[in-house]
Amino acid sequence: MDWLIFLAGILIILVGLMVSIGLHEIGHLVPAKLFGVKVTQYMVGFGPTMWSKRKGETEYGVKWLPFGGYIRMIGMLPPRPGDDPNMVRQTSTGPFQGLIEQARDLAQEEVRPGDENRVFYRKKWWQKVIIMSGGPFMNILLAFVLFGVVYMVMGVQTLKPVLAQVQQCVVSAEVQQKDPNRACTAADPKTPSAQAGLKPGDKVVSFNGTPIARWEQVRDGIRAAGASQVTLGIERDGKLQDLKVALIAQDMPNVEDPKKIDKGVGYLGVVPQVVIEQKDFPYLVTEFGETVGHVGESLINLPQRMVGVWNAAFSGDERDANGPIGVVGIGRIGGEIATMDIAVENKLMVFVNLLAGFNLAVGLFNLIPLLPLDGGHIAGGLWEGLKRGFARIARRPEPAPVDVAKVLPLTYALAFVFMFMAGLLVYADLVNPVKLTG
Numbered sequence: 001m002d003w004l005i006f007l008a009g010i011l012i013i014l015v016g017l018m019v020s021i022g023l024h025e026i027g028h029l030v031p032a033k034l035f036g037v038k039v040t041q042y043m044v045g046f047g048p049t050m051w052s053k054r055k056g057e058t059e060y061g062v063k064w065l066p067f068g069g070y071i072r073m074i075g076m077l078p079p080r081p082g083d084d085p086n087m088v089r090q091t092s093t094g095p096f097q098g099l100i101e102q103a104r105d106l107a108q109e110e111v112r113p114g115d116e117n118r119v120f121y122r123k124k125w126w127q128k129v130i131i132m133s134g135g136p137f138m139n140i141l142l143a144f145v146l147f148g149v150v151y152m153v154m155g156v157q158t159l160k161p162v163l164a165q166v167q168q169c170v171v172s173a174e175v176q177q178k179d180p181n182r183a184c185t186a187a188d189p190k191t192p193s194a195q196a197g198l199k200p201g202d203k204v205v206s207f208n209g210t211p212i213a214r215w216e217q218v219r220d221g222i223r224a225a226g227a228s229q230v231t232l233g234i235e236r237d238g239k240l241q242d243l244k245v246a247l248i249a250q251d252m253p254n255v256e257d258p259k260k261i262d263k264g265v266g267y268l269g270v271v272p273q274v275v276i277e278q279k280d281f282p283y284l285v286t287e288f289g290e291t292v293g294h295v296g297e298s299l300i301n302l303p304q305r306m307v308g309v310w311n312a313a314f315s316g317d318e319r320d321a322n323g324p325i326g327v328v329g330i331g332r333i334g335g336e337i338a339t340m341d342i343a344v345e346n347k348l349m350v351f352v353n354l355l356a357g358f359n360l361a362v363g364l365f366n367l368i369p370l371l372p373l374d375g376g377h378i379a380g381g382l383w384e385g386l387k388r389g390f391a392r393i394a395r396r397p398e399p400a401p402v403d404v405a406k407v408l409p410l411t412y413a414l415a416f417v418f419m420f421m422a423g424l425l426v427y428a429d430l431v432n433p434v435k436l437t438g
Contacts (some may be wrong), residue, residue, distance in 0.1 A: 009338025075119020
């Protein structure tokens, strides 16, 4: 039965990915049609076609491999400057130039009589930018909505400044990592919290006279204080009182990365309450902005992170849980979520959160200003706008559309790099996958 549940989890996450990809392509499709570009195909997935239907001039369909999608717009590449369609053109023997001219020819073959003003390259620069931005920004918008569902509707685990547990003995960080459930012994010293008389249910209302609203304020204040005496204002049975607590210095796991150890930070010996709490819109905006920053930083460090994926795949290194992951790995995580021994609503929350993170990563990745990514076309459109703006100011003739065909050799090289990265992720996800649990 577990394997059926596992497969169901894979199917659920793959359907979510396909819907996300489809919405990305709709982000391109709608403005393209709005601005009069002829779109001949709208496809979700790659490879052989699973299903398709033609409506008007566009074929809509789904393909078998859920690794992406595309819309086919005619006239993505302009003809060679000075080409006369009634004259035989001299062919270059240079390998790169021949590649460029072949791509131009293929692009022009899609243009039928009457389509001359419906080609992509003839559109205004700002229309090109909107068309190519539509996909990535659809993913980012979808990520924002999904995170909103998690934070504002389902609620998230929140640490409250109320004590759930008062630890009785001091145990080193190394021992805690090896055995989190280790019982106290007579040789273990008492924790500062036990010595001060703190009790479960005590609510921390101030720290050294500073009012407390969030547990993180208490945690950060304790760690920063080191081995010193502090004053905790608590509320117990509806009454306020101040307690003097002599903190000790202790090596503790880092807050952001528990695998790292912070030396000599202040230690109290308490565990806060954890509740599921629905957040407000300002919280969503703040958290989303921070998440965008973290994902952006990960993209900047992507080459270094891919080295880690290589080492995990071929050298047996531990896979970074926060590193890059492919479609196969995401599907596997979906199966793992489905088989976790947690409430159904918690599984749903993890599924939605995973899809939100996927959409944000895809959206930001596609904004990288390199072809063949959407960001490369956006950069081309913006450059064309700058050229035309300068021409108007300088009273010069309007320049020709930006010719992205000139960078096709680099585009193909980058496409090969991206395909290699995707293949490496698939292999790593098979031989050394990211796991949510041990």
